[in-house]
Amino acid sequence: xxxxxxxxxxxxxNGxxxxxNGQRIPTVIADDVHIIYRVYKGGSPGSNSPxxxxxxxxxxxxxxxxxxxxxxxxxxxxxxxxxxxxxxxTNGSGKSTLLRAIAGxxxxxxxxxxxxxxxxxxxxxxxxxxxxxxERNVALGCLAxxxxxxxxxxxxxxxxxxxxxxxxxxxxxxxxxxxxSGMAARLRFSxxxxxxxxxxxxxxxxxxxxxxxxxxxxxxxxxxxxxxGTVFLVSHAIGTIRETCERSIWLESGVIRADxxxxxxxxxxxxxxxxx
Amino acid sequence: xxxTAVADPDAALSPAQLAARHGLGVAGSRPSLAAYSRTLxxxxxxxxxxxxxxxxxxxxxxxxxxxxxxxxxxxxxAVYYLIFGVVMNASDRVPNFIAYLCTGLFIxxxxxxxxxxxxxSITSNLGLIRALHFPRACLPISVTLTQFQHLVxxxxxxxxxxxxxxxxxxxxxxxxxxALVLQSVFNIGLTLAMARLGSKxxxxxxxxxxxxxxxxxxxxVLYSVALFDEHLPPLLAELMRFNPLLVYIELVRDAxxxxxxxxxxxxxxxxxxxxxxxxxxxGGYVYFWLGEKEYGRG
Numbered sequence: 063x064x065x066x067x068x069x070x071x072x073x074x075x076n077g078x079x080x081x082x083n084g085q086r087i088p089t090v091i092a093d094d095v096h097i098i099y100r101v102y103k104g105g106s107p108g109s110n111s112p113x114x115x116x117x118x119x120x121x122x123x124x125x126x127x128x129x130x131x132x133x134x135x136x137x138x139x140x141x142x143x144x145x146x147x148x149x150x151x152t153n154g155s156g157k158s159t160l161l162r163a164i165a166g167x168x169x170x171x172x173x174x175x176x177x178x179x180x181x182x183x184x185x186x187x188x189x190x191x192x193x194x195x196x197e198r199n200v201a202l203g204c205l206a207x208x209x210x211x212x213x214x215x216x217x218x219x220x221x222x223x224x225x226x227x228x229x230x231x232x233x234x235x236x237x238x239x240x241x242x243s244g245m246a247a248r249l250r251f252s253x254x255x256x257x258x259x260x261x262x263x264x265x266x267x268x269x270x271x272x273x274x275x276x277x278x279x280x281x282x283x284x285x286x287x288x289x290x291g292t293v294f295l296v297s298h299a300i301g302t303i304r305e306t307c308e309r310s311i312w313l314e315s316g317v318i319r320a321d322x323x324x325x326x327x328x329x330x331x332x333x334x335x336x337x338x
Numbered sequence: 339x340x341x342t343a344v345a346d347p348d349a350a351l352s353p354a355q356l357a358a359r360h361g362l363g364v365a366g367s368r369p370s371l372a373a374y375s376r377t378l379x380x381x382x383x384x385x386x387x388x389x390x391x392x393x394x395x396x397x398x399x400x401x402x403x404x405x406x407x408x409x410x411x412x413x414x415x416a417v418y419y420l421i422f423g424v425v426m427n428a429s430d431r432v433p434n435f436i437a438y439l440c441t442g443l444f445i446x447x448x449x450x451x452x453x454x455x456x457x458x459s460i461t462s463n464l465g466l467i468r469a470l471h472f473p474r475a476c477l478p479i480s481v482t483l484t485q486f487q488h489l490v491x492x493x494x495x496x497x498x499x500x501x502x503x504x505x506x507x508x509x510x511x512x513x514x515x516x517a518l519v520l521q522s523v524f525n526i527g528l529t530l531a532m533a534r535l536g537s538k539x540x541x542x543x544x545x546x547x548x549x550x551x552x553x554x555x556x557x558x559v560l561y562s563v564a565l566f567d568e569h570l571p572p573l574l575a576e577l578m579r580f581n582p583l584l585v586y587i588e589l590v591r592d593a594x595x596x597x598x599x600x601x602x603x604x605x606x607x608x609x610x611x612x613x614x615x616x617x618x619x620x621g622g623y624v625y626f627w628l629g630e631k632e633y634g635r636g
Contacts, residue, residue, distance in 0.1 A: 088360050093353035138353065166365035167468050168634045175365040176357035180471060193395035202391055205384035206470050237398065 089261055089292040090141040090164055090181070094173035097134040097159050097316075133159040135316040136173070143178075146293040148307035148324060150300070150331055156316040157296045161263045164294065178291070181261035182207075184254045196227055196234040196241070196249055203253035217256050224282070225252035226275060248275050255282050262290040266297060300328055368630045378473045385476050389483035396484075407491040411447070415440045415499070422560045431562045433597050437500045441594060442559035444492040445587045449525050450550045452485040456529030457536035457546050460633050467634050474633045475626055478533040482526045489518070500594050510593050517589035523615040524582060527622030534629045557583040563601040579606075582614040 134156045141147055149157045162168035163175055165183040190199040200221050204214040225248045227233045227241070238246055264283060280302075287293050287306070297303055303310060303324060310327040312320040319334075320327045351359065369377065397403050415436070423435050432438045459477040460467070467474065493514070501507065536542045556578065558566070563584070566575045578584065579602045589607050591598040602610070 088356060088362065091353045091357050091362060140356070162468055164365060169631050176353070176362035177365045178360070178362050181365070183469065191391055191395050193398040194391055198391060202387055205387050206472050208381065208472065211383050
C-alpha cells in the first residue's frame with residue numbers, strides 16, 4: 063500500500079497522468095524529424111572569385127558555396143521511461159545529429175521533437191578554455207550546466223578526483239593546453255557526468271581514456287542510468303550496446319533502417335556491415 | 339514492468355497528441371521573455387565566471403601577464419598622441435589635448451571591442467552551444483563584462499593622466515559612474531544584437547573593422563568636436579550630436595575635464611545617453627531573445 067502511494071506521487075511529481083497505471087510513459091517523441099545543415103565552405107573552384115560573387119549579387123542567386131547537408135531524413139520514434147536505447151549506424155549516418163536534436167541543441171528543420179523535461183547530452187566535445195587550469199575549467203563547466211557556486215565548490219574536488227588527472231602530479235592547476243588529449247577528454251567527461259539527468263544522451267562517451275578510466279566511466283554511466291528515466295547511447299562498440307541497451311535503433315544515411323530489440327537489430331546491422 | 343498492457347489507449351494518437359497527453363514539451367523551444375530573463379539571472383554566476391576566465395586567459399600566454407591590462411591603453415594613448423598631438427598638431431585647438439584624446443579613446447574602445455568580439459560570440463562558441471544548455475545571451479553579455487573589466491583598468495590609467503596634466507579633482511568626477519553604467523547598458527544591447535546578426539551573416543566579421551573605424555572618426559575621438567560645426571553642413575552637424583558614442587564620450591569628458599569643448603550642453607547629453615541606453619539595451623535584448631532557437635544551427 064505504502065509502496066503504491068509512493069509510486070503515484072512519484073509519477074505525479076513528474077507531470078504525468080498518475081491515473082493511467084500500467085501504461086508506458088513516453089519521455090521522448092520524435093515526429094518526422096528532418097535536420098538540414100547549411101555549410102558555408104567547400105565550393106567548387108572559381109565560384110568564390112570576386113566576379114562570381116558580384117554576379118550572384120546582380121542575379122540574386124544563392125551562393126554555390128552554401129551547401130545543404132540533409133543529415134536526418136524523417137525520423138519518427140517514441141521512447142518510454144525506463145528504456146535504454148542504443149543508436150547504431152555507420153559513420154556519418156546522422157546519429158550524433160539526432161542526439162543533438164533530442165537535446166534541443168540543434169533545432170529540427172522540419173518535424174518536431176517532444177521531450178519530458180530537459181534532456182542532457184553527455185558528449186566529450188564540450189569546448190572549454192584551453193588557457194585556463196583544469197580546476198577553473200571544472201568550475202566553469204559546472205556553472206554552464208546550471209549549478210550554483212556552492213554546489214560547484216563541493217563537487218570540484220570530486221570531479222578532479224574522478225577524472226584522475228592528478229595521478230601524475232598536480233595537473234589540475236596547470237592550463238588545459240598542457241594536457242594530453244586523453245587527459246582532456248577524461249576531464250570533460252567527468253564534468254558532464256557530475257550532474258543527474260532526466261533523459262540522458264551519451265555520445266561515444268565511453269570511448270575516451272585508458273582501460274582503467276573506461277571501467278570507471280562505465281560504472282558511472284550505470285549509476286546515471288539507474289537515476290535517469292531514459293538513456294540513449296551512441297556507440298560503435300556493439301558489445302557495449304548489447305550489454306546496456308534492450309532496444310536499438312539502426313540509422314543509415316539519416317533514415318531508420320530498423321527499430322526493435324537489440325539482438326534483432328544488431329544482427330541485421332552486422333549482416334549489412336559485413337556485406338560491404 | 340507492466341509493458342504487456344491490454345490495449346494501449348495511446349496507440350491511436352498522433353505523436354503531437356501523445357506528447358500533449360503526457361505533458362511533453364517541444365525540444366529547444368523558445369521560452370517566454372520573462373522566463374528567459376529569470377533563467378538568465380540564475381546563470382549570473384556563469385556569466386561572471388566566464389567573463390573573468392576570458393580575461394585571465396587573454397593574458398595567460400604573455401610574460402607580463404595582467405600588467406598588459408594597463409600597458410595596452412597606455413601604449414595606445416602614446417601612439418595616438420604622437421600622431422595627432424605632435425605630428426598633426428591637433429593639440430592647438432583643445433586645452434589639455436592628451437587627456438581629451440585618452441578619454442575619447444578609452445571610452446570608444448570599450449564599445450568597439452565589445453561589439454567586435456560580440457559579433458563573433460555565437461559563431462566562435464558553437465562547440466559550447468551544441469554541447470550544453472544555457473541561455474545563449476550569457477555569451478555576448480560576458481563579452482561586454484570582460485571589456486568592462488578592461489575599461490576599469492583603463493579608467494585608472496586615465497585618472498592618472500588627467501591628474502598629471504593638471505586637471506582639478508572635483509565632485510563632478512562622480513558623474514563618470516552613471517555615465518559608464520549607461521554606456522554598459524547600451525553596449526550589452528548592441529553586443530546582443532550584433533551577436534545575432536553575426537551568427538546569421540558570416541561576412542559581417544570582415545566588415546565590422548571598417549564600420550568600427552568609420553564610427554571612431556565620427557565620434558570626435560581624435561580631434562576637437564568643434565570641427566563638426568566648422569566643416570559639415572548644419573543638418574549633418576546636428577545629426578552628429580545624436581551619435582551615441584559621441585554622447586557617452588562627452589559625458590565622461592564633461593565630468594573629468596574642466597574646459598573640454600563639447601558638441602552639446604550637458605543636460606541634452608544626459609537625456610540622449612539615457613535614451614540610447616534604454617532603446618538599444620532593451621531592443622537588443624529582445625532581438626537576441628527572438629533568435630534564441632536558431633543559435634545551434636551554425
